[in-house]
Amino acid sequence: MFDFIISKYNYWIYIVLMMIGFYGMIGKKNLIKKVIGMNIFQTAIILFFISTAAKRGGTLPIIEHGHGHEMQAIEAASYVNPLPHVLMLTAIVVMVSTLGVALAIVIAIYKRYNTLEEEEILKHKI
Amino acid sequence: MRILALIAVIITGAILIYGTQDMPDWADPQSPASTHVSPRYIEKTLEETATPNAVTSVLADYRGYDTLGETTVIFTAGVCCILILRIRRRHRK
Amino acid sequence: MEVTVLVQATDKAFEILEKARNEARELLYSSAKLTSETKSLAERRQARAFLSGAQQSKLALRNFTIAFFVLFAFWILLSARFDYFHLTLGIICSMLVAYMSHDLLFSNIRLGDVRIKARRFFAAAPWFLGQIFSANLHVAYLALSPKMPVDPQIIRFKTKLESDISWVALANSITLTPGTITVDIREGEFFVHALDRKVAYELSTGQMEDKIAHVLMEADHVYIQDVLDVSRIFGALK
Amino acid sequence: MSVQHMISIPFILGGLFFFIAATVGLLRFPDFFCRLHATGKGDTMAVLLSLVGLSIYEGFSLTSLKIIFIAVFMFLAQPTSTHAISRAALRCGLQPWTREKG
Amino acid sequence: MTRVTDDIIIRAVARILIPFIQLYALYVIMHGHHSPGGGFQGGVIMGASFILYLLTHGLEEAKTRMSEIRAGVFSSFGLLVYSGIGLLCLILGSNYLDYGKLSTVLKVIPAQARSLGILGVEIGVGIAVMAVMFSIFFDISTGGILPEDEEDLGARDG
Amino acid sequence: MSLQSPALAVVIPLICAFLTLLFGWWRKGLCYPTTLVALSLSTLASLDTLRVVITTGTIRYHLGNWDPPWGIEYVVDHLNAFVLAIISCITFVVAVYSKKSVEQELPDKIIFFYTIYLLLVTGLLGIIVTGDMFNLYVFLEIASLAAYALIAIGENGAPLASFRYLIMGTIGACFYLLGVGYLYIATGSLNMADLSQLLPGIYHSKVIIVAFIFFLVGIGLKMALFPLHAWLPDAYTYAPSTVSALIAPTMTKVGAYVMIRIFFTVFKPYFSVELIPVTTILSWIAAFAMIAGSIFAIAQSDLKRMLSYSVVAQIGYIALGIGLANRAGLTGAVLHILNEVFTKGCLFSVAGAIVYKMGIRDIYQFRHLYRKMPFTMGAFVMGAFSMIGIPPTLGFFSKLYLILGSIDARQWVFVAVILISSILNVIYFFKVVETAYFEPRDLATKKEKEILKVYPHNGGGREEIAMDEVPLSMLIPILIMGAGILLLGIFSIKIISTVIQFAIPSGI
C-alpha cells in the first residue's frame, strides 16, 4: 500500500490541485476568484500531462550534439517523451486565451453591475 | 450551494483516485506513453527535420496543424477581447 | 591619485562656470516659457525640434549605429553560434530592434564620453563593490544579531545631479549601499529610508553623489553642455 | 575536482550565506521598509556571488558570460523593483516604523 | 494603469531594458530549433516589452510605437504568414502544411526545407502572439475605451 | 482539388477570418462580402467532400504528409461528411441572414463580429473533420471562445450568462482533455483510428473507465445534456439574435456528433454498450431531459427562452438515439441532428426577425403577427410542425426512427416519453401560433391594452394591419430554412439510404 502511494505521488498531488481548482471554480462566489480557480484547475491538468512524460533517467528532449557531424544512434529511452510537452504548450496557450476572455467578460460585468459578487449581481434581477 | 460544490469536487476526486490505481508508475520508462508513438519523434527529428529540439519539431511540423489551431485560439482571444470591451467613443465636436 | 586630481579640476571648472550656467539657464527657461505659451501639441513639438533641431537629427543615425553594435554584441552573447545563417539572422534582428528603439537605449551620447566613462567606471567599480559587500555584511549583522539594533528613519536631500541616468545610478547605488534604500524622488529631492542614524549621516556627506557625478561625467558634462547650449541658444536668439 | 571547482565553491557558499541573511531579515525585521532592505540588498549580492560562482564552475565560455549577464541584469532590476515597491508603499501612506513609536 | 509614471527611475530603467528584452525575444524566436523557446514564447516576451513600455511611458507615447490598429494588423498578418506557408505547400502540390515540398522552391534538401519551414512558422506565430498579447492587455487595462481623438480599427465606413 | 477539399473546408474560413479583419480596417463594408465568399467556398468544399465520400468512401487526409499515429490526420467518413455539409450550409444561410440584424444590433462591432463568426465556423468544422483527439480539443476551444464572446455582447444579463457558460465550458473542455490524457497514458496514442485498435486489449483497465466517464461529463457539459444544461437558457436568451440563430443550431449538435464519435468509433460499441452500462444511463437521462426541457419551455413567455429550453429537450432526443445504440435509434439521432440544425436555425432566425422588426420577444404580444409578417410566421409554423413531428416534415421521420429504435430495444417507456414530449411540444408551440394567428381581433383584455400602449406599433386595435415584412436579405434565408425542413423531410428516405445508413458505426 505504501509502495503504491509512493510510486504515483505526482498523480495524487495533481488530483489534490485539481480538486482545489475545481472547488474554486464552482464554490467561490467572487468572479475573479472563479477565474483564479480556473487557472489552477487547468494548470493541474497540465501537471498531469507533464507527469506522464517524465522518464526515469531521461534528459531534456533536445538532442545533444545535434548540429555536429557525427550521427550517433539516438537512444529514445534516454530522452524525456516530447509529445505531452507539445500538447501542453498548446494547452497553456488555450489557458491564457481563456484567461484573457474571462477577464474581459468580468470587466464587462463590472461595468454593468458595479460589483463582482455573484449573489449581488443576481439581486439586480438580470 | 457550497456543500453541493464540495460534494461535486469530492466525487470528482474519488473518480480520479479510482482511475489512478491502474496507471503505470510515475516516470516508468516502459509505460505505453513512452513506447508507442513518441520514440520516433526523438529518433527521427534530426534526420527528418534537421531540428535538434524535438519539442519544436513536433510542435511546428509533425503536429503543425495543432499549432495553427493554437495560434488561431490566441487570435480568437484577442479579437474576442476587442469585441467584448472596445467601445468607440463618438467625437464630441 | 589621478582620479582625485581630475575630480578637483572638474569641481573647479564647475564652480567657475556656475554663474554663466545660471544665466544660460534663465535664458533657456524664458525661451521655454515662450514656447509653452503656444498651446497646441504640434507647435510645441515643432518648438522642441527647433531647439534641439539639427543636433537631434544628426544624432539619430549615430544612436542607431551604436545601438546596433551594442545589440549585435548582445546577440552574439546570446546566440553562441557563428555560422553565416545565424549571423545574418542576428544582423537582421539587431537592426530591427535598433530601428524600433534606438531612441530608448541611447537618448544622447557622445563617443568620446563613453571611453572616459568606461575608464572611470572601472576605476570606481571596486569601491562600489566594496560598498555593496559591506552593505550586505551590515544587513546580515542586523538580521542575525539577536537584539536587532535598527533605528529606521526617512531622510531627504536634494541632489545636484541632472540627467535621469545619473539619478538612476545614484538611486540604485543608494539602494545597494549600507543601510539605505531610495524610497521616492520628487523633483530632484531624494527620500531615503535609512536603517540607523549613522548611515543617514554618512549619506548626507555626499560622497556617493560625487562619485556618481564623476563617473557619469556629470560635472564635465554640465560644463560642456553649458558651453554648447549657451552658444546655440544665443545663436538662435540672435 | 579541479581548481576551478575549488574556487567556485566559496563563492556559491558566500551567496548562500547572504541568501540566508536576507531571508532571516525578511522574516525578522519589524516593518515593511526594513524588510525591503533585506530583499533589496541581500538578494542582489547573493545572486551576484552565486552566479559568479556558477560561471566559474562552468569555465570560460559564452555560457558563463550569459550567466554573468543575468547577474548584471539583476543588478539593474533588483534595486529598481525594490525602489518601485517602496515608493508604492510610501504613496499608499504606509508609515515607516521607528524606534520611538515602538 | 495606462498613465505615465512620474517616477524617473523606473522610466529610465525600462528605457534601457526594453531594447534588450526585445532582442532577447527575437533570439528566442529564432533559436527555437536548438534551445527551448519558439515563436510563442518569443512573441509573449516581445508583447511583455511593449506592455512594459505602456506601463512606464503611458498610453500616448506607447501608441507611437504600437497602437491598437497596428496590433490588429500584425495579429492578422502573423497568422496569414502561418497559413500562407501552409497554402503554399498546398499549391505546390502536396498536402496542407507539408514543408518538405518547399524544398523545390528553396533548393535545399527536404529536411533542411522542413527546418526553414519551421522557422517561418515560428516567425508568424511570434508576430501574431506579440500583437495579440499587447492587444489583450490594452483592452483590459483601458477597459476598451479609446481616447477621444483616436480613430478606431474600422472607423472609416465603406 | 477534390482530394484537398476536407482541408480547404476548414482552412478557407480561417484565412478569410484574418482577411476580414484586414479588409475591415480598410473598408468596413467589405466584411460581409468576405464572410459570404468564405462561407460559400467552404460550403462548396464540404459538399464536394460529401460527394467524394459518397462515391469513393472514407477520405484520409494526412496533414503535413506525416503518417497517422505521428501526424494529424483528417478522417472523413459518411457521418463526418454529412454533419460537415449540414453545418456549413446552415452557417452560410445564417450569414446571409445576419446582415441587417447585425447592422441594427451591433453597429460598432461589425468587423469583429464577422471575424469571430468565421472563427466560430472554423472551430466547428475543424471539430467535425478531425481524426485526432487532441486536435479536436483545440478546435473545440476555438469554437467555445468565439461563442463566449459572441454571447457576451448581447443585452441585459448577457455578460453574466456568458461568464457562466465560460466556466461550465472550461470545465467541460478540461474534463475532455483529462479524458484524452487518461487514454494517452494507457495507450500512448492520440489518433482515433489507432486508439480504437489499441483500446480493446485494455478495456478492463480502470483508467479507461475513468476516461470514459470524463468524456461523458465533459461532452455532456458542452452539449447541454439535461442536468448539466444550466448555462444554456440564459446564454441563448440574452445573446444577439444572429448569434442565437448561429450558435443554437450548431454548438450543441457538434457536441452530439463528438459524443457519437467517441462512444462508437474511439470506444467500440462493445465497450460502451455491454461492458459498462453507460448507454442505458444516457438514455434515461435523455428521457428526463425531453420531459423536463419541454415542461420548462411551457413555463416561459419569452420566445427565445422558450426555444432555448426546447434545445435542451431536443438534445434529449439526440441523446436518446445515442443511448439506444441500435441501428434505428442512431439513424434517428443523426436525422434528428439534421432536423435540429434546420429547425432551430429557422426558429431562432424568426425570433431574430421579430425582434428586428417589432422589438418584441414576449409571446403574448404576438397578436396578429401573421398579418404583418406572413412569410416569417409561415416559416415559424413550419419549424413548429417539425418540432412537433407533423408527418411530411423532417421531425416526423426522426421521431419515427427514434420510436422504432425504442421498440427495437424493447424500451416501451421511451416510446411513451417521445409521445408525451411531442404533446408538450404541441402545447408550447401552439401557444405562439394561437396568439399570432387565432387571437380574435377585438378582444384586447386590459393587460393587453397596456402592452399595446407600450408598443403602439404592434398594430393593436381594430384598424387594418398592413403587411410589413422583414428585408429580403433576412426573409430569404428564413424561407430557405423553412422550405428545407419540408423538402428534407420529403427526401429523408433518400438521405437515409445514401448517407446515414453508412454513417452508422460498425458493430451495432
Added chain:
Amino acid sequence: MDNFFLLLGMALFTLVLLCLYRGVFGPGVLNRMAGICAIGTKTLVILLLMGFIYNRVEMFIDISMVYAFLNFVGTITAAKYLEIKGEA
C-alpha cells in the same frame, strides 16, 4: 559535485519556504510582494542549479533569464497598481 548542487538546492528551497511564509501570511499586499520578490531571486539560482545537475546549463539559462525579465515586469505592474489605487 552533483550532490553539492542538490544540497545547495535543498537549502535554497528551505529559504524559499521561509519566504513563502511572508508571501502567504505577510500582513498586507506589500509584504507579500516583498516575499514573492525574494522568492524570485532564489528561484533563478535554483533553475541554474537544475541546469548543472542535468549537465545542460545552456538550456536553463534562457528560462532563468526570461524569469528575471518577467518577474521585473510583474513587480513594476503591481507597484504601479498600488501607486494609482493606493492600499485599500
Added chain:
Amino acid sequence: MILGFDLILLLFVVICAVAALSVKDLLSAVIILGAYSFFMCLLWAEMGAVDVAFTEASVSAGIGTVLFIAAVSKTQRGSKD
C-alpha cells in the same frame, strides 16, 4: 527528474493554490497566483520539460499576472470569500 526537488515543489504548489483561493484580498491572491506559476515552472523544468517551463514562465507568471492585475485595477479589490 530530481526526486527531492520534486517533492518539495509539489508541497509549495499546493500551499500556494490554497492560499491564492483563500485570501480575501484579490491583489494578494493574484500575486500569490504568480508565485504558484513560478513554482509550476520550476516543477516542469525539474521534470525535463524545458519548453513548457519556458512557456509557463513567460505566459502565466508574466503576462497572466499582468493581465490579472490590470483586471483588478479595472474592477474592485475586495472579495467576500
